[in-house]
Amino acid sequence: MPTDPSPDMTGTEANPPGLASSVNALFESRIPAMHRLGIRIVELREGFVAGTAPIADNLNYQGSMYAGTLFGLGEALGGGLFVATFDLRRFTATVKDMQIRYRRPAMTDVRAEASLDASTIARIKREAEESGKTEFVLDAELTDTEGVVVAITHGTYQVRAL
Amino acid sequence: MPTDPSPDMTGTEANPPGLASSVNALFESRIPAMHRLGIRIVELREGFVAGTAPIADNLNYQGSMYAGTLFGLGEALGGGLFVATFDLRRFTATVKDMQIRYRRPAMTDVRAEASLDASTIARIKREAEESGKTEFVLDAELTDTEGVVVAITHGTYQVRAL
Numbered sequence: 001m002p003t004d005p006s007p008d009m010t011g012t013e014a015n016p017p018g019l020a021s022s023v024n025a026l027f028e029s030r031i032p033a034m035h036r037l038g039i040r041i042v043e044l045r046e047g048f049v050a051g052t053a054p055i056a057d058n059l060n061y062q063g064s065m066y067a068g069t070l071f072g073l074g075e076a077l078g079g080g081l082f083v084a085t086f087d088l089r090r091f092t093a094t095v096k097d098m099q100i101r102y103r104r105p106a107m108t109d110v111r112a113e114a115s116l117d118a119s120t121i122a123r124i125k126r127e128a129e130e131s132g133k134t135e136f137v138l139d140a141e142l143t144d145t146e147g148v149v150v151a152i153t154h155g156t157y158q159v160r161a162l
Numbered sequence: 163m164p165t166d167p168s169p170d171m172t173g174t175e176a177n178p179p180g181l182a183s184s185v186n187a188l189f190e191s192r193i194p195a196m197h198r199l200g201i202r203i204v205e206l207r208e209g210f211v212a213g214t215a216p217i218a219d220n221l222n223y224q225g226s227m228y229a230g231t232l233f234g235l236g237e238a239l240g241g242g243l244f245v246a247t248f249d250l251r252r253f254t255a256t257v258k259d260m261q262i263r264y265r266r267p268a269m270t271d272v273r274a275e276a277s278l279d280a281s282t283i284a285r286i287k288r289e290a291e292e293s294g295k296t297e298f299v300l301d302a303e304l305t306d307t308e309g310v311v312v313a314i315t316h317g318t319y320q321v322r323a324l
Binding site: 101 | 192196198220221229233234259260262263264267
């Protein structure tokens with residue numbers, strides 16, 4: 001057991017224990033192609049998500065990370081935030097469009113982070129309840145292990161009542 | 163053996179025999195993560211490329227094709243066209259940015275096509291020779307087996323002398 005438990009393990013209200021693990025288990029069983037790319041959610045709470053992708057098994061012919069894996073990592077963040085924000089028994093989400101700009105070759109494992117502010121979360125929850133659908137836009141930064149930005153993504157996700 | 167050989171098998175000048183197969187072999191060995199998604203180039207000649215991705219092993223939690231596989235299919239077309247247009251011993255290519263718009267859930271295998279007109283090919287070959295680098299923009303349409311457009315992609319690729 002870690003001697004210095006992360007916030008995720010202590011299970012505060014803002015960061016339920018095992019939420020990131022639950023999302024990864026969900027991805028593994030329900031979006032296996034994403035899971036096989038090595039994409040994992042590593043931090044997740046309402047309003048904040050971080051994910052990682054390994055350079056191992058994701059090399060391209062230039063020795064950097066495959067463009068599709070970088071895209072998948074950015075895209076997965078929206079799924080994570082959806083799970084952290086909505087009741088999965090009542091709502092579903094899809095990505096509507098997404099743009100990725102590659103800045104530098106990613107030669108290491110990559111981490112991506114994105115957040116939604118409290119007023120945006122309040123708006124999308126209200127819209128989803130009132131009209132059965134809503135959208136949110138997520139901007140993510142993907143960085144290598146030195147903190148250098150290797151790509152940025154800009155995605156629009158649609159949430160609908162089941 | 164097929165009784166009605168495709169143009170690719172007859173090996174006209176515009177459509178060398180086995181070029182698509184060569185690209186797939188290259189992808190398999192040099193971008194294995196892409197190959198594992200099931201992305202294949204099925205038609206390739208200078209100025210035209212088509213690729214496919216299977217719904218099998220690419221399902222998401224809504225029973226349609228994983229967003230990352232659709233992206234990867236659109237992105238791969240630029241790599242195919244690069245191989246059909248440039249001498250791999252002298253030039254390399256990377257994707258600079260790419261946008262995908264998801265139109266409808268893809269419930270079947272998906273095919274994507276893109277083309278570059280003769281004047282664009284002439285321009286990028288000239289620029290690559292003269293300045294050692296060039297860019298091309300590729301718009302692709304992704305369709306299901308009924309011909310319905312499930313997504314469109316818009317990508318910018320950079321070619322550089324080695």
